Amino acid sequence: MASQVFFMNDRANSLAESIKFKAVKVFRDAGLGELFSPGDWVGIKMHFGEHGNSLSLRPQYVRSIVEEIQRLGAHPVVVDCTTICFNEYSSRATRTDMLRTAARHGLTEETLGCPIWICDGEFGEEEVRVEVPHGVYLTHSYMGRGLKYLDAMIVLTHFKGHPMGVFGGALKNVGIGCGSKRGKLCTHLLNHPLYGIRNWGINQQAAQAAAQGPHPNGVDRLMKNCPFDAFRWENNTLHFDREKCQMCGACFGPGLFAGILQPPPEIMLLWAATIPDAFSAYVHAIGKDKIGYVTYAVDLTPWCDCVNWSDKPLVHNLGVFASKDPVAIDMACLEMSEARAVVPGSKAEELGFAEPGTERFTNCAGFAGVSQWAQINSAIYNGLGTSEYELIISSPVADDTEFWMKPYTPENPWGWVHRKEHHKIDWKVEPFTHRDLQFSMVDMSVKPKGKVAEREL
Numbered sequence: 340m341a342s343q344v345f346f347m348n349d350r351a352n353s354l355a356e357s358i359k360f361k362a363v364k365v366f367r368d369a370g371l372g373e374l375f376s377p378g379d380w381v382g383i384k385m386h387f388g389e390h391g392n393s394l395s396l397r398p399q400y401v402r403s404i405v406e407e408i409q410r411l412g413a414h415p416v417v418v419d420c421t422t423i424c425f426n427e428y429s430s431r432a433t434r435t436d437m438l439r440t441a442a443r444h445g446l447t448e449e450t451l452g453c454p455i456w457i458c459d460g461e462f463g464e465e466e467v468r469v470e471v472p473h474g475v476y477l478t479h480s481y482m483g484r485g486l487k488y489l490d491a492m493i494v495l496t497h498f499k500g501h502p503m504g505v506f507g508g509a510l511k512n513v514g515i516g517c518g519s520k521r522g523k524l525c526t527h528l529l530n531h532p533l534y535g536i537r538n539w540g541i542n543q544q545a546a547q548a549a550a551q552g553p554h555p556n557g558v559d560r561l562m563k564n565c566p567f568d569a570f571r572w573e574n575n576t577l578h579f580d581r582e583k584c585q586m587c588g589a590c591f592g593p594g595l596f597a598g599i600l601q602p603p604p605e606i607m608l609l610w611a612a613t614i615p616d617a618f619s620a621y622v623h624a625i626g627k628d629k630i631g632y633v634t635y636a637v638d639l640t641p642w643c644d645c646v647n648w649s650d651k652p653l654v655h656n657l658g659v660f661a662s663k664d665p666v667a668i669d670m671a672c673l674e675m676s677e678a679r680a681v682v683p684g685s686k687a688e689e690l691g692f693a694e695p696g697t698e699r700f701t702n703c704a705g706f707a708g709v710s711q712w713a714q715i716n717s718a719i720y721n722g723l724g725t726s727e728y729e730l731i732i733s734s735p736v737a738d739d740t741e742f743w744m745k746p747y748t749p750e751n752p753w754g755w756v757h758r759k760e761h762h763k764i765d766w767k768v769e770p771f772t773h774r775d776l777q778f779s780m781v782d783m784s785v786k787p788k789g790k791v792a793e794r795e796l
């Protein structure tokens with residue numbers, strides 16, 4: 340049976356049409372409020388964005404969902420888990436750093452209107468092992484222990500591309516995001532007995548090229564970022580003391596992106612499949628029928644919010660979706676992104692995938708040539724939902740009173756609330772002198788001279 344996915348686009352000309360309130364409306368239309376009861380602790384799983392990323396979810400996108408959960412009498416709490424330290428400047432790999440990064444992105448208890456829980460402790464040590472009931476590859480993973488205290492969860496997602504999963508939607512928000520550090524090592528297969536980092540090859544040519552740079556060069560940084568001193572540089576050769584390697588992942592970025600470390604090809608092909616495997620373990624531990632999904636499909640960048648930048652989006656904004664089915668909601672986002680026009684100058688245009696009907700994420704996001712459907716097919720195999728869906732176009736609320744910022748209401752509008760102060764203000768107008776109009780309106784509409792030159796610095 341097809342699942343229902345509720346949708347509204349991002350056009351707006353009124354308060355009720357603001358996308359943050361459209362998110363509340365699709366939340367209601369999808370019946371997500373039925374997933375919890377008054378007094379319940381309801382997690383809002385979101386991604387805070389890595390330092391330098393500029394298009395992760397804005398605080399106001401989250402706040403409207405926080406307030407909706409509060410209106411329903413429950414206790415919202417924004418949740419996430421620490422990341423692997425995957426480069427020399429990871430900004431979310433400890434609880435302290437994650438909260439600092441969130442604050443730099445405007446996400447604090449004050450702006451969100453509810454507490455923030457980092458659910459796997461300061462260094463990811465607070466975790467529980469959870470089983471994958473019917474996975475494609477994984478049999479188990481590890482989840483932030485704090486997530487076990489939730490009564491329900493709303494997965495609030497920014498839909499975009501992802502270098503390993505090919506796209507980052509609701510499945511990835513949970514499948515990667517709810518994992519503790521060890522869980523994330525599992526989904527990335529970095530601690531795998533065969534494919535794990537301990538067994539990765541070394542490209543000595545790339546290492547020698549990196550070592551030519553001024554200190555601290557790429558090799559210096561790779562060696563120093565290993566907390567276990569597993570790398571040595573001797574006789575113009577990078578040595579990897581594999582028995583020292585604890586497969587913590589800290590060399591992943593500096594090693595992989597400089598081409599110094601060479602992962603086996605199998606690992607890249609499996610990444611998209613392991614995300615739904617881990618998703619399955621986590622949602623079964625929290626309560627599969629207690630989880631709802633709201634996705635902002637805006638700023639559809641080629642890569643995820645876990646990189647330190649945001650490239651120009653591939654396609655124009657889609658809007659906001661809600662569903663009880665994580666597979667259907669991701670499928671709806673993928674299909675709509677295929678049909679949408681690309682953003683001029685984007686990577687999709689640059690790589691020749693501007694035509695509607697082309698798989699933008701398969702061709703512009705994943706770096707291993709994996710299909711954007713791999714994650715969906717793995718999720719179906721895991722029994723997480725269906726890719727067949729009915730898209731239901733919602734409409735904004737008819738009465739926007741509840742969305743007014745308090746204390747203002749139609750009965751108590753701003754001018755009424757502040758009338759006493761108005762009577763204390765000196766409104767007298769000074770003598771209003773003016774010149775004769777120096778320009779005609781026709782002259783004012785003429786475009787003035789602009790750019791005189793362009794050059795690269």
Ligand code: SF4
Pocket residue numbers: 536537564565566567568569570583584585586587588589590591
């Ligand atoms: S070599 Fe091993 S221990 Fe060192 S940073 Fe890489 S994964 Fe961690």
